[in-house]
Amino acid sequence: MNSETLLEDSRIENFSVMPAPADIKGEAPMSEAASAAVRAGREAVRAILERSDPRLFVVVGPCSMHDPVACMEYARRLRALADELSPSLLLVMRVYFEKPRTAVGWKGYINDPFMDDSFQIEEGMRRARRFLLDVAELGLPAATEALDPISPQYLGDLISWTAIGARTSESQTHREMSSGLSTPVGFKNATDGDLDAAINGIISASRPHSFLGINRYGRSSIIRTRGNPHGHMVLRGGAGRPNYDSVSIALAEQALTKAGLPANIVVDCSHANSFKKPEMQPLVLADVAGQIRDGNRSIVGVMIESHLNAGNQSIPKDLSQLKYGCSVTDGCVDWATTEQMLRDLAATVSDALKHRVAA
Template sequence: MKNVTDINITSKTLLPSPLELCGEITKSEAAEQFVADSREAINRIIFGDDRRLLVVVGPCSIHDLEAGREYARKLAELSKKVSDRILPVMRVYFEKPRTTVGWKGLIMDPKLDGTSDIPEGLRIARRFLREVIEMGVPTATELLDPITPQYIADLVCWSAIGARTTESQTHRQMASGLSMPLGFKNGTDGGLDVAINAIKAASQPQTFLGVDNEGRANALTTSGNPSCHIVLRGGSKGPNYGADDVAQAREQLEAAGLTPAIMTDCNHANSGKDPSKQPAIFEEIVRQSLTDPSVIGAMVESNLNHGSQTFPQPVEDLEYGVSITDACIDWATTEAMLLKAHADLAPLFS
């Protein structure tokens, strides 16, 4: 008889259940309280109860844990200087979407060698998120695989659904059950409808296939996630961070009966992936926020050092603190940007 099952599967690796991994890599009560407090603070900004600017800032992706730790330490120190007017949240991105092929992030390939040791990747991700939380820095990540949140979501303060997956029913359903505030990016063409529809879908109760914390297949039913907002990231037709673009987004959100809460991505199609344009875009977002309460924040791709480097290449040849995915601005530029923004935001808090 001709085989019709798993004909293209070459191997299987059993994962620990989420319950087992979370029991192996536990969090303290203080860390749990910090996550809860950070989520609540972000929520207050989204819904206009806190006029601070929410800034999701950090590496495009985490590939070097020591460089990531150094970045987190620097951000923790900077946060002390700006936290009365800005809430910095560190990008701790472990999953990278790919149009065709390429490195898919530290969870999928933690050794950066194509061996795809996912059990170890999940352990590394959970430990690193815990470290950042323990430094007093809120965490942000993009959730790409719908199973991943069971392993790490309790250590995530804000999450994103990317432009490639905002239209995905699977990701909208997943978002409806997540416990943290979440931003949906506009589509790759720059259109807002897919993100607006995603927010509406994710805010409603959903029932879908998933796994529980014991790793068993379940039909999961959610109450809906009320803490979703839009992220403007530009598109194939150009950037959408200008005041007119933001006004249009605000009008479309209000017409859909949604809270007009708008974050703007300073990189990607808004910058044409030229990191040197990010400071000017960020300055424009700060300017808008002074008069428009719907402008709640910005995303910035930033690393210890400027630019990006080719990957794959031998790990020992990689330059320290330089992105292996999208190009980033360096730390000195990031620090100057946030300190200037802190000064510029003074009129809101006088």
């Protein structure tokens, strides 16, 4: 063992070469139908943020994806509901492949698609792209959380809305990445409820940046961005307290205005806003709908964690024991509850939305 070996990669087990983004994309190329759906979804979210479209956008779906069969069944149901509610709501399916962890745990479908600690990331990326393509070909826009800064090179062309999570809103890496994403980006407030991380993230992402990354051919590259003008705030509660109430919304509006930013707010009905109790999400949404009905104009979207079946489950050693259509991460409301929540939301806000105009 020479001195160079001792000084470099001393804790690396091995390197496995990952196919380049262009190769993965070549295996599951963008179709015309998928391209149209992604483009329409992005344009609709941008129009909502710019106030030329008075509707709300709703990011709704499983906390994380682990079973593409169940999630595709969910996507078909959501697609059918999207047409019915389109006069008031733009439905965007939540498709989360990567899960941040406070300590340890399953890191998501891309990292470990077989849920057996085999970490077949190459296969996870292939399957994730195939799933997103299938969703887009239904005519349904998709949303995801950008956690790994390399993943957007593989999947970004199939995404219509991106979230930066509470743990990464302060990250320079994620702010730089967001400045180059082709989607609108929602920055969540910090886990302690602080709004500054999200506000500074929005400001930073709106500026041009230069940073190291990879290009579509997998080559290490200096990426130079133009800046993303469609950053906005996502309120998810923090430090065990909700921040979706009218006072918290007003404070967020004031903070955004003080920073010279548009008062565009998305409310996450899950996480600390529902005390991580999925059955409380309908109460959060009803409160938010009431605020819009009563004249609030800053709330432009909501997020809901929802699956075919309610609650969540631990990952068993025997994967055949997994309950179909039930989350393996945060708890979700079931499909029947989701339908009722969305129909109630549309009915409550439809008249108020007709009066929304660009400032």
